[in-house]
Amino acid sequence: MFAFIVKRVAQxxxxxxxxxxxxxxxxxxxxxxxxxxxxxxxTPEERAEIxxxxxxxxxxxxxxxxxxxxxxxxxxxxxxxxxxxxMDIIMQKAPATLxxxxxxxxxxxxLSVPLGIFCAIRPRHWFSRFTMGxxxxxxxxxxxxxxxLLIYVFSVELGWLPSYGRxxxxxxxxxxxxxxxxxxxxxxxxxxSIALSSIMLPLFIRLIRSxxxxxxxxxxxxxxxxxxxxxxxxxxxHAFKNTLLPVITVGGVQxxxxxxxxxxxxxxxNWQGMGAMFIESVERADTSLMVAYxxxxxxxxxxxxxxVDIIYGLINPMVRVAGRK
Amino acid sequence: MRSKWQRFKESYFLYSFLxxxxxxxxxxxxxxxxxxxxxxxxxxxxxxxxxxxxDIMDAEMPPAWYDGGSTEFLLxxxxxxxxxxxxxxxxxRVSIIIGLGAVALQAVIGIVVGLLSGYVRKLDxxxxxxxxxxxxxxxxxxxxxxxxxxxxxxxxxNYAKVAIPLLIIxxxxxxxPQYARTIRAxxxxxxxxxxxxAARIIGLSKKRIMWRHILPNTLSPILVxxxxxxxxxxxxEAALSFLGxxxxxxxxxxxxxITAGFEYIFSGAWWITIFPGIILVALILVxxxxxxxxxxxxxxxxxxx
Numbered sequence: 001m002f003a004f005i006v007k008r009v010a011q012x013x014x015x016x017x018x019x020x021x022x023x024x025x026x027x028x029x030x031x032x033x034x035x036x037x038x039x040x041x042x043t044p045e046e047r048a049e050i051x052x053x054x055x056x057x058x059x060x061x062x063x064x065x066x067x068x069x070x071x072x073x074x075x076x077x078x079x080x081x082x083x084x085x086x087m088d089i090i091m092q093k094a095p096a097t098l099x100x101x102x103x104x105x106x107x108x109x110x111l112s113v114p115l116g117i118f119c120a121i122r123p124r125h126w127f128s129r130f131t132m133g134x135x136x137x138x139x140x141x142x143x144x145x146x147x148x149l150l151i152y153v154f155s156v157e158l159g160w161l162p163s164y165g166r167x168x169x170x171x172x173x174x175x176x177x178x179x180x181x182x183x184x185x186x187x188x189x190x191x192x193s194i195a196l197s198s199i200m201l202p203l204f205i206r207l208i209r210s211x212x213x214x215x216x217x218x219x220x221x222x223x224x225x226x227x228x229x230x231x232x233x234x235x236x237x238h239a240f241k242n243t244l245l246p247v248i249t250v251g252g253v254q255x256x257x258x259x260x261x262x263x264x265x266x267x268x269x270n271w272q273g274m275g276a277m278f279i280e281s282v283e284r285a286d287t288s289l290m291v292a293y294x295x296x297x298x299x300x301x302x303x304x305x306x307x308v309d310i311i312y313g314l315i316n317p318m319v320r321v322a323g324r325k
Numbered sequence: 326m327r328s329k330w331q332r333f334k335e336s337y338f339l340y341s342f343l344x345x346x347x348x349x350x351x352x353x354x355x356x357x358x359x360x361x362x363x364x365x366x367x368x369x370x371x372x373x374x375x376x377x378x379x380d381i382m383d384a385e386m387p388p389a390w391y392d393g394g395s396t397e398f399l400l401x402x403x404x405x406x407x408x409x410x411x412x413x414x415x416x417x418r419v420s421i422i423i424g425l426g427a428v429a430l431q432a433v434i435g436i437v438v439g440l441l442s443g444y445v446r447k448l449d450x451x452x453x454x455x456x457x458x459x460x461x462x463x464x465x466x467x468x469x470x471x472x473x474x475x476x477x478x479x480x481x482x483n484y485a486k487v488a489i490p491l492l493i494i495x496x497x498x499x500x501x502p503q504y505a506r507t508i509r510a511x512x513x514x515x516x517x518x519x520x521x522x523a524a525r526i527i528g529l530s531k532k533r534i535m536w537r538h539i540l541p542n543t544l545s546p547i548l549v550x551x552x553x554x555x556x557x558x559x560x561x562e563a564a565l566s567f568l569g570x571x572x573x574x575x576x577x578x579x580x581x582x583i584t585a586g587f588e589y590i591f592s593g594a595w596w597i598t599i600f601p602g603i604i605l606v607a608l609i610l611v612x613x614x615x616x617x618x619x620x621x622x623x624x625x626x627x628x629x630x
Contacts, residue, residue: 015458026474136617140610142560144567145583145602152590152598163591260466264564268587279568282473290477294470298462305461 004313012306017068019298023291024067027077028060076292081284086292090274095176096166097262097273103193104258108201116208120216121235132209135202143261147195147268154191162188164270196265200254207250211243245315252308259297341622348618351611358608362417369411374576403585403597405574412577413601417608419578420559423492427558428551430497435504436547440535442505443512453509456502468499468561472570485573492571496558507550511543545623552616556609563605579605 058066070076076086119128155163166188171177178185215221216239224234263275270276274293281289333339342348361368402408438456442449459467472495476484484491515521516539524534563580565571572578574585579601586597 011454018458026477136613137606137610140556140560140613141606142563142567142580142609144564145606148583148587148590148598148602152595156591156593156595257463257466260463260469263465263469264567267568278473282476283569285477287477290473297466301462 001313005310008306008309008313012302015302016299019295019302020068020071021064023295023298024064026294027067027287027291028063071295076295077288079281079286079289079292081281081286081289086289087296089277089289090292090296093272093274093277095178096271097259097266097275099178099189100192100196100262100265100271100273101258103189104197104200107193107197108204111197112201112204112208116205117212117235117240119205119209120212123213131205135205138198138202141198142264143195143199144264144268146198147191147265150191150195151268161191163191166272192265192269192271195268196258196261199261200258203254204247204251208243208247211246212239215239215242245312249308249312252304252311259300338622342618345618347614351614351618354607355611355615358417358604358611359421361414362421365411365414365418369408369414371408371411373407373412373415403582409596409600412582413579413604416577416579416582416601417604419489419572419576420562420580420605420608423489423496423562423578424555424559426489426493427496427500427562428554430493431501431504431554431558432547432551434497434501435508436540438501438505439508439543440512440540443509444516444531444535444539449509452505456505459499460502460506464499464503464557465561465564468495468565469568469570471495471498472565472568476570485575488572488576492562492565495565496561499561500554500557504550504554507546508543511546512539515539515542549616549620549623552612552619556612556616559605559612560609579608 074087076090078084079086079089082089115131118125119131122128151163154161166177166185221234221239224238229238259275262271262273263278265271266273266275267279274297278290278293280286281293342352366372403412438452442452472492475491475495479487479491512535521534521538524538529538559579562571562578563583566578566580567584569584572581574581577585582601583598583605586594586599586601590598
């Protein structure tokens with residue numbers, strides 16, 4: 001087990017090095033740190049001097065090493081547009097994105113589990129057919145289109161819900177701006193979180209359903225029926241518990257992937273999170289901030305995947321053996 | 326000797342196709358969409374690429390059956406005064422071209438990588454690690470990153486000029502791992518079979534076994550994944566366009582049409598967004614349904630109830 005964890009962590013570090021390398025290569029070739037620091041009025045001589053002082057004339061790999069060293073210490077460069085360290089801006093925007101992902105994850109878990117179970121135990125019921133049909137349509141619908149439709153129906157036509165921004169926020173622990181604690185903030189959260197969950201919900205329903213149907217065919221479930229255990233117990237305790245393992249592994253990774261979709265959702269709803277920030281930084285050619293986002297999100301993905309892998313390894317020893325060869 | 330057509334008419338493929346209403350209805354819709362997209366220059370009542378035919382005075386006209394609509398513009402006009410119907414047809418053509426192109430690129434990368442890693446043990450670990458890492462980032466994220474990088478490299482103006490080939494490359498590079506993995510899994514299953522052993526015993530080269538013996542036997546999963554990937558690629562393109570990393574508004578795809586319309590949705594001009602949206606969802610949905618059907622047909626053992 002120890003060897004397995006070491007191997008996974010080493011792999012994660014390697015991936016982070018590569019992500020850092022890609023990020024640095026972008027920055028090195030297309031970003032200009034001098035421009036990020038000074039304004040228009042600085043003479044070429046002064047610029048050259050700043051270049052020299054910052055070590056921008058050093059060999060590529062020396063600079064890469066310095067970039068990695070700084071990155072480990074949490075310094076990912078300065079944003080040209082905001083004139084602040086990129087990491088500060090990301091930390092300032094991160095709570096919005098995390099709250100959005102959290103709300104969507106709640107919607108997904110609370111809806112997909114009962115729906116998935118129902119579709120598995122009553123596959124021919126009209127409601128199951130309806131859910132499955134709906135899930136195919138859901139998979140075929142781009143997130144931003146769902147978001148736009150929601151805005152059109154609930155904001156433009158009905159005027160029930162606000163269409164952009166986070167609403168009123170309260171500050172927690174001195175820096176975490178939370179919209180979860182005010183009525184206005186929650187109202188603003190409804191549509192973005194539904195839009196964000198719309199892409200994963202069908203996948204989860206289908207996953208839970210197919211895993212559960214497989215388990216229901218197995219010998220021990222048949223045996224449980226034969227023993228005369230009451231249906232609700234067979235479904236929940238015997239069958240559902242054993243569908244959880246694959247669902248958790250796939251689910252863990254998918255929840256990481258939801259960060260990718262926040263870019264789209266946040267752009268539609270003008271949600272002031274990391275995703276919207278990233279698109280703005282692309283539009284402003286703010287290379288430092290772009291690269292900082294890439295490295296930061298890469299870090300989150302790698303962290304989530306490694307943790308899921310390790311947890312899975314703890315639960316299911318077969319993975320460890322198969323991974324070793 | 327029966328002709329090919331006769332054999333096709335009596336085949337099990339056609340029989341099971343005609344027995345499944347979902348299959349033939351979605352095929353019919355797909356056919357209509359594709360034909361009208363590629364026939365756009367003939368069918369479309371207006372030419373959205375030709376600025377001389379566009380009159381800004383016609384902008385934001387509602388569909389013909391609404392007050393203020395005109396029969397000249399059946400589905401209304403967009404913010405620049407272009408006929409929605411024609412613009413959508415041309416846009417759909419762009420979307421389909423990008424979808425097909427991206428899948429072709431994926432197929433090339435995916436087949437080469439899949440065959441190599443399925444048959445050459447040493448490469449397997451490295452290539453599949455790369456695929457794993459890329460997949461864990463989700464294809465959207467990778468596509469958005471590559472798009473962002475390309476835009477920084479080329480600058481917004483030049484990006485728009487070569488948008489179609491660029492988007493094909495971006496989506497192709499972002500989505501090859503799924504392709505490669507499917508093929509690798511099949512190659513691994515195939516190489517254990519006796520005909521491969523036999524081919525090896527009579528002394529055929531590895532290359533020949535890979536391309537002439539194993540590849541043809543993995544064609545059916547390739548077919549299924551290609552269908553699904555076309556739908557994915559069209560969706561990715563729409564997402565990229567929505568973020569401003571895709572087609573420019575002057576030569577719109579379905580995605581950039583939706584984006585362009587989004588700004589006007591608050592003033593009540595819903596048709597600029599909703600119509601391309603419907604077409605986009607319809608296109609992706611029928612491709613997905615056909616992919617599902619194809620998978621069930623080619624692999625009847627795989628029951629999905």
